[in-house]
Structure formats: structure tokens, C-alpha cells
Amino acid sequence: MPQGDYIELHQKRHGRRMDFEERKRKKEARSVKKNSKDARKLLGAKGKRFAKKRYAEKAQMKKTLKMHDESTSRQKVDDDVEEGALPPYLLDRDQTQRAKVLSNTIKQKRKEKAGKWDVPLPKVRGVAEDEMFKVLRTGKRKTKQWKRMVTKATFVGPGFTRKPPKYERFIRPTGLRFTKAHVTHPELKCTFNLDIISVKKNPNGQMYTSLGVMTRGTIIEVNVSELGLVTPAGKVVWGKYAQVTNNPENDGCINAVLLV
Amino acid sequence: MENGSHGSVLCQLVSPEGEHLEAPVYLPHNVGPPQLQDIVNKLLHNEEKLPYAFYIGDEELSLQLGAYMQQKNANVEVTLRIVYQPQAVFRIRPVNRCSATIAGHTEAVLAVSFSPDGRCLASGSGDTTVRFWDLNTQTPLFTCKGHKNWVLCIAWSPDGKHLVSGSKSGELILWDPKTGKQLGTPLTGHRKWITAVSWEPVHLQSPSRRFVSASKDGDARIWDITTRKCVISLAGHTNAVTCVKWGGDGLIYTGSEDCSIKVWETSQGKLVKTLQGHGHWVNSLALSTEYVLRTGAYDHTGKTYSSAEEMKEAALARYEKMRGNAPERLVSGSDDFTMFLWEPAISKQPKARMTGHQKLVNHVYFSPDGQWLASASFDKSVKLWNGITGKFIAAFRGHVADVYQISWSADSRLLLSGSKDSTLKVWDIRTRKLKQDLPGHADEVYAVDWSPDGEKVVSGGKDRALKLWMN
Numbered sequence: 177m178p179q180g181d182y183i184e185l186h187q188k189r190h191g192r193r194m195d196f197e198e199r200k201r202k203k204e205a206r207s208v209k210k211n212s213k214d215a216r217k218l219l220g221a222k223g224k225r226f227a228k229k230r231y232a233e234k235a236q237m238k239k240t241l242k243m244h245d246e247s248t249s250r251q252k253v254d255d256d257v258e259e260g261a262l263p264p265y266l267l268d269r270d271q272t273q274r275a276k277v278l279s280n281t282i283k284q285k286r287k288e289k290a291g292k293w294d295v296p297l298p299k300v301r302g303v304a305e306d307e308m309f310k311v312l313r314t315g316k317r318k319t320k321q322w323k324r325m326v327t328k329a330t331f332v333g334p335g336f337t338r339k340p341p342k343y344e345r346f347i348r349p350t351g352l353r354f355t356k357a358h359v360t361h362p363e364l365k366c367t368f369n370l371d372i373i374s375v376k377k378n379p380n381g382q383m384y385t386s387l388g389v390m391t392r393g394t395i396i397e398v399n400v401s402e403l404g405l406v407t408p409a410g411k412v413v414w415g416k417y418a419q420v421t422n423n424p425e426n427d428g429c430i431n432a433v434l435l436v
Numbered sequence: 437m438e439n440g441s442h443g444s445v446l447c448q449l450v451s452p453e454g455e456h457l458e459a460p461v462y463l464p465h466n467v468g469p470p471q472l473q474d475i476v477n478k479l480l481h482n483e484e485k486l487p488y489a490f491y492i493g494d495e496e497l498s499l500q501l502g503a504y505m506q507q508k509n510a511n512v513e514v515t516l517r518i519v520y521q522p523q524a525v526f527r528i529r530p531v532n533r534c535s536a537t538i539a540g541h542t543e544a545v546l547a548v549s550f551s552p553d554g555r556c557l558a559s560g561s562g563d564t565t566v567r568f569w570d571l572n573t574q575t576p577l578f579t580c581k582g583h584k585n586w587v588l589c590i591a592w593s594p595d596g597k598h599l600v601s602g603s604k605s606g607e608l609i610l611w612d613p614k615t616g617k618q619l620g621t622p623l624t625g626h627r628k629w630i631t632a633v634s635w636e637p638v639h640l641q642s643p644s645r646r647f648v649s650a651s652k653d654g655d656a657r658i659w660d661i662t663t664r665k666c667v668i669s670l671a672g673h674t675n676a677v678t679c680v681k682w683g684g685d686g687l688i689y690t691g692s693e694d695c696s697i698k699v700w701e702t703s704q705g706k707l708v709k710t711l712q713g714h715g716h717w718v719n720s721l722a723l724s725t726e727y728v729l730r731t732g733a734y735d736h737t738g739k740t741y742s743s744a745e746e747m748k749e750a751a752l753a754r755y756e757k758m759r760g761n762a763p764e765r766l767v768s769g770s771d772d773f774t775m776f777l778w779e780p781a782i783s784k785q786p787k788a789r790m791t792g793h794q795k796l797v798n799h800v801y802f803s804p805d806g807q808w809l810a811s812a813s814f815d816k817s818v819k820l821w822n823g824i825t826g827k828f829i830a831a832f833r834g835h836v837a838d839v840y841q842i843s844w845s846a847d848s849r850l851l852l853s854g855s856k857d858s859t860l861k862v863w864d865i866r867t868r869k870l871k872q873d874l875p876g877h878a879d880e881v882y883a884v885d886w887s888p889d890g891e892k893v894v895s896g897g898k899d900r901a902l903k904l905w906m907n
Binding site: 257260262264401404405406407408409410411412 | 837
């Protein structure tokens with residue numbers, strides 16, 4: 177049996193001393209004096225240990241006292257002045273934050289001229305021609321191989337008419353044609369379903385840009401009139417660039433992020 | 437039907453309230469608006485020649501009668517009803533340039549207001565200060581600190597001697613516009629934020645002593661500034677009170693988020709009537725005599741008054757002239773996309789229901805002459821209605837985001853609207869088209885005001901700058 181258990185076993189069997197309670201009471205009454213004596217006299221490591229323990233007890237006592245104090249008096253809580261002041265007619269409404277006024281059109285025009293754009297996806301994996309096109313064998317003996325079918329998502333404008341089938345070299349299937357893109361505003365983190373106006377640049381090559389192929393990293397122009405953006409001069413903005421962020425041929429939809 | 441210059445048309449001149457002026461007369465075809473003006477002036481025995489505008493079937497008459505008949509192919513046998521409307525003698529020029537952008541506030545500007553005489557300007561903002569601005573030099577005059585939270589609404593007393601501002605913590609503070617100092621301690625009593633403040637008209641009491649404030653906690657309180665106490669508390673609404681107006685006949689109108697409008701009398705604070713009808717929050721109230729009550733004794737002549745009695749008499753004269761014989765009309769705009777036209781003194785039932793907006797109506801405002809009513813809505817349009825019958829007249833489209841607030845020019849010919857798309861637009865009432873586009877703010881425009889003398893327009897918004905626009 178462990179050492180300390182013998183003491184307990186004896187206490188169970190024979191009980192305590194007769195004057196146990198009295199001695200205990202008196203010892204506790206004297207403990208105040210003992211504590212103060214120790215606080216004064218203890219030195220060295222013992223002293224440090226004692227001081228630490230005493231401080232912890234003091235802090236705890238202070239906390240409980242404060243807690244008791246609080247319940248008796250009620251204090252007015254001063255609201256902090258918050259950010260984002262609203263006039264009274266907007267206070268009860270939670271407005272979804274809308275896109276704010278944009279950067280200067282002059283700056284945008286300058287950027288366009290310089291050809292330098294700060295885009296979210298600067299480098300994109302290149303798409304090889306055999307991945308982009310599927311060879312279509314035509315002719316009576318299926319030996320002619322000059323036709324190609326595009327295997328990626330494309331955009332054709334609203335007034336698009338195919339060339340006569342005998343002469344069209346590139347076929348853009350209607351199943352892969354998209355007119356709308358899910359465009360996310362990077363700061364507001366909300367996504368809108370906006371119409372595509374045109375394909376501005378495909379990083380894989382100028383031929384793909386002219387065909388209107390949209391792969392990951394393509395810059396497209398979208399119609400943002402529903403966002404209600406206004407330039408500082410007061411003109412309404414209706415077209416902005418966005419960059420495609422997914423592989424539309426795998427997902428069946430075009431996700432893009434707006435370039436602000 | 438051929439018309440020669442010798443032909444004539446049977447016409448009946450009718451006043452805007454519907455009273456016939458004289459018996460129907462035959463007028464020759466070469467009579468146009470200037471001649472009609474002479475006729476009306478003579479028949480009304482006006483001492484000075486007042487300008488009038490003429491309307492046939494809600495369209496303004498700008499041609500000679502003969503040309504008009506030919507254009508419309510109107511039946512010559514039917515009596516032509518021509519409604520004449522008095523126009524303001526003075527003409528306000530439309531503002532078209534921003535004369536100053538005054539920075540100063542460190543948070544969004546939430547409320548702006550010109551004093552009734554048009555000489556001083558005050559603004560309240562989210563940085564808890566009220567600022568007074570000097571209009572001659574277009575620089576800040578005083579910065580008044582004292583509020584603990586955003587300053588939501590400000591109101592000038594109609595005699596121009598005091599400004600009261602209400603904040604988000606429910607306090608109201610009185611300021612002296614000449615020194616920029618606070619008068620006394622803040623008035624507390626409301627438990628939630630103040631949504632609107634309205635002063636007692638100066639023709640009922642001069643100098644101005646009492647004003648009523650509405651709060652989100654559901655009651656409106658009448659305060660007396662000399663005793664600096666809350667005199668009466670108008671409790672009855674079960675939800676926030678969104679707007680309050682002190683009418684010219686001594687009744688207080690409160691609109692609330694509990695979809696009702698309550699009419700109170702001011703000596704005891706008893707509820708007189710409850711106007712029910714809206715299906716959603718009542719956002720804004722407008723009185724037909726509101727402009728006259730706001731400007732008190734001051735008008736376009738710029739006359740100043742030295743004594744309080746003079747002011748009271750002049751204000752009373754202006755009010756009586758404005759009102760005429762008709763009772764005061766009240767219009768309420770609501771979240772249920774409609775507005776009601778009431779005549780509270782007559783009946784509890786609305787006189788007309790104005791539908792047409794596709795989103796909630798945020799602000800309604802009568803023109804200074806009471807003939808027109810404009811409503812600004814979150815569906816990006818401003819609609820113009822007949823101020824007497826409530827009939828729809830025209831919609832002004834041009835904004836690309838919610839229209840927040842509107843303001844009229846003092847001659848009722850131009851309307852200004854400020855919107856979330858950061859532009860202000862001036863609309864011409866006569867041609868019903870956009871007159872001027874005022875871009876320039878960098879962010880949403882929260883508050884607009886047109887000075888009573890018509891010279892300046894002030895606008896403030898989220899971009900913290902106060903813009904003054906002039907001709």
C-alpha cells in the first residue's frame with residue numbers, strides 16, 4: 177500500500193484525535209500571523225516561491241471583490257464610434273456593398289497603350305495546338321485533313337454567321353460557345369453573371385484571340401452596366417476587362433475575376 | 437379641320453384647384469401663352485403681372501391655340517379646359533459647376549442644411565462633429581464637438597437662430613450658429629438613435645422655442661429649448677419612428693416602421709388620428725406647405741426682420757398665401773413601393789395612391805409652390821406627380837444606382853437629386869428632362885440641399901468632402 181494511505185487507513189479505523197477540530201480552528205486563526213512572518217523572513221528560493229504564491233492569491237482575491245462590486249452599481253456602456261457612418265434612412269437596412277467608383281479612365285487608357293497589365297494570373301500553362309484543335313477528316317475518302325474543330329470554350333459575337341461549310345477551316349461547335357461569364361469582384365468578393373462583350377487577348381497566341389477561344393488566363397471584356405459604376409467625370413461604365421480563372425472546357429462555365 | 441387666323445376656340449380657364457375662372461370665352465387662334473397670361477392677370481385683377489403656365493390635359497401649352505388644335509386634331513365643339521398655374525416671379529438659374537470642394541470632415545457627411553435665410557450652412561457627419569461653413573469664402577467656420585456618436589440629423593430653427601443636431605446615441609444638442617458654441621447640456625431622453633427633427637413653424641410661435649424629434653425607440657418627443665426639457669413624449673408607435681413633420685396648423689405627423697402614420701396635437705400630446713394603409717415601413721413624409729414652414733418669414737427678396745413679431749406676421753402671411761383655402765396635404769413614401777396622398781384634416785382615408793416605383797421610395801418632397809411632388813426611389817428613378825391630385829406626370833431616369841435624396845429650387849422649376857452612384861442631377865420640370873449632370877463626388881452622395889435663395893447647392897456624402905455647386 178502506498179505510504180500516505182496508511183495514514184488514511186488509520187483515520188478510517190480509529191477516527192481522529194478528540195481535540196482535532198479545536199486544534200484545526202486555532203491553527204487556522206494563527207495562520208495569518210505565520211503567513212506574515214514567512215513573508216518577512218523567508219529568503220532565497222523558498223522566499224521567491226512563497227512570494228509568487230502569495231501574489232497569485234492576492235490577484236484572485238481582488239478579482240472576486242471586483243466581481244461583487246460590479247453587481248451593485250450599473251454603468252452606462254459607452255458605445256464606441258464605429259466606422260462606416262450611414263445616414264438615418266440607411267441605418268436599418270443592410271446594404272450589400274456595391275462596387276465603388278473606379279480608377280481613372282485615363283490611367284486605364286495609358287495602361288492599354290503600354291500593353292502592361294497587372295493581372296491575377298500572370299503566367300499560364302501553354303496550350304499546344306493538338307490539344308486545342310481536333311483534326312477533322314473530310315472528303316469522299318476521308319483523306320483531307322485541313323479542317324480543325326476547336327475543343328475549348330469559345331465566344332462568337334451576336335452577329336456571327338458561319339462561313340460556307342465548304343470553306344470554313346476552323347469549326348467552333350455551338351455546344352462550346354458561351355455568352356455569359358461568372359465574374360468575381362476581387363475586393364467585394366461577390367460574383368455576378370455578366371455578358372461577355374468580346375475576347376481581348378488569349379495568352380496562347382494571336383490566332384486564338386481572333387478565333388475567340390477562351391482558356392485559362394484569357395482576358396475578356398464583360399458588360400458591367402448592372403454594377404452601376406460611374407467614372408469621376410460622371411460617365412457610366414459599361415465594359416470592363418476580366419481574366420478567366422478556370423478551364424471552361426472542363427467545367428462548362430466561365431469563371432473570371434474582374435480587373436479593377 | 438382647317439384653321440385660319442380668323443377661327444376661334446371655346447376655352448374655359450380653370451384654376452389649379454378646379455374652380456372656373458369666368459364663363460367660357462371664344463378666343464382667336466393666334467392667342468398664345470403670353471396673351472393668355474395677360475387675360476388671366478386681368479381677370480384675377482392682379483396688381484403686378486404674375487407669370488403663369490398653362491396646361492391642357494396635363495401637358496404644357498407652348499404654342500398658339502390654333503397650332504395646338506391642329507396638332508392635336510382636337511374637336512372644336514368641345515370646350516377646351518385650360519388650367520393656369522401661377523409660377524414663381526423669380527427664376528432660379530440651374531447650377532452647373534462645382535465651385536468648391538471643402539474638406540474638413542473626417543468621416544462621411546450624413547446631413548447638410550442651409551439656414552432659412554440661405555446665409556449659413558451646417559453639416560453633420562459620422563466623425564461626431566457638426567460643422568458650420570462660411571458661404572462667402574467657402575471655408576470652414578466652426579467645428580462643434582460634443583456628440584458621442586455619429587450626427588444623424590440637423591435642423592435649423594425657422595427663425596435661423598438655433599441649430600439642433602441629433603446623434604446615434606440618442607442625444608440632441610443645441611448650437612448657436614453665430615458663435616458655434618453649444619447652448620446648454622445635451623438633451624437626453626431617447627433610448628436609441630434620432631431619425632428626424634422638425635421645428636415648430638415660426639407663424640405659430642416666434643421666436644422658435646419648440647421642436648419635435650423622432651427616434652428608433654418608437655416615440656417622438658417635443659422639447660422646449662428655453663427650459664431645455666422634454667415637454668411631451670408622443671408614444672404610440674410600436675416600431676421605430678422614421679420621420680416627423682410639424683405641420684402649419686399645429687399638428688405633428690409621424691411616420692413609422694410599423695406602417696402607420698399618426699397625427700398628434702401639440703398642446704397635450706394627444707393622438708388625433710392614425711392613418712393606416714401602407715403595407716411596409718413609412719420612409720418619408722412631405723407636407724405641401726413644408727418649404728414655407730422651413731423658410732419661415734424669409735423669401736426670395738432677402739429681407740431681414742428685426743423683431744420676432746414682424747417675423748411671425750410675415751411668416752403667417754406667407755403661410756396663408758401658400759395654403760389658400762385648401763387643407764394641408766400630406767404625402768408618405770414607403771417600402772411597399774407606393775405613396776399615399778392624404779388630407780389629414782378632412783379624412784382618415786387616403787386621397788390617392790401613387791404606384792409605379794419598382795423599389796422602395798426613399799424620399800418624397802413637395803415643390804415650394806405645392807404644385808408638384810417628387811419621389812426618389814431605389815429603382816434609380818425620380819418620379820414627378822401632380823401635387824394636388826396625385827396623378828403621375830413623368831419619370832426622370834438617368835441615375836445608375838439608388839436615388840437617395842431630392843431637393844427643389846425655390847422657384848419650383850428645377851429639381852435636384854443625389855444618388856448612390858456619386859452624381860447629382862438637375863432636372864427641368866417644364867421640359868421634363870435632365871438639365872444638368874453634376875459628377876464629381878468620389879463616393880455615394882448622402883445629403884443634398886438647395887439654398888432658399890437659389891444661388892447654391894450643397895452636397896455631402898461618403899467621400900467626406902462637402903461640395904458647393906453654383907451657376
